[in-house]
Amino acid sequence: MRRLGDLEAEIMDRLWTWRRPASVREICDDINTTRPVAYTTVMTVAGILHSKGWLLRTKEGRAWLYTPERSREAYAAALMEDGLGVSKDRPTALLHFVEGMSEEEITALRQALDSARGDAGT
Incomplete structure (x- = not known):
């Protein structure tokens, strides 16, 4: 995108x-x-x-x-996906991204991952 x-x-x-x-x-x-x-x-x-x-x-x-038609958050997510697509090593790119996150952002990421896996509240 x-x-x-x-x-x-x-x-x-x-x-x-x-x-x-x-x-x-x-x-x-x-x-x-x-x-x-x-x-x-x-x-x-x-x-x-x-x-x-x-x-x-x-x-x-x-x-x-x-x-x-699309939310601001959907736009941001598409930009992040494009950014990851530039790398040939997505896990390392993700690691660099996460290393720059605040504690609040890491907590939000954990919650999003739990929600995406259906683990929310466990």
Whole structure:
């Protein structure tokens, strides 16, 4: 999976944060509070995200409302999977990754592994 481009990531971040459908106008106006971007550019990139399967869209009046198809966490997991795919030695790559984790992250990883194996609570 290819990493999202800068504007793609900005659009997705807003929609993930807002947790509600939003129009291109809303997204564009919000981005314009921090940097200039054209409405047509945001509209084009939202359409691309839709065609890539990242956004759902529904028609409301004359405007499309966009909602994330995938969660931020699913995106992060796909990036991690891609990162592991670069290595020819996945166990060693995983070890290096885990060595950089905090105790809280290691605990969360243990819980995720237990849950994935169906061992939660044992």
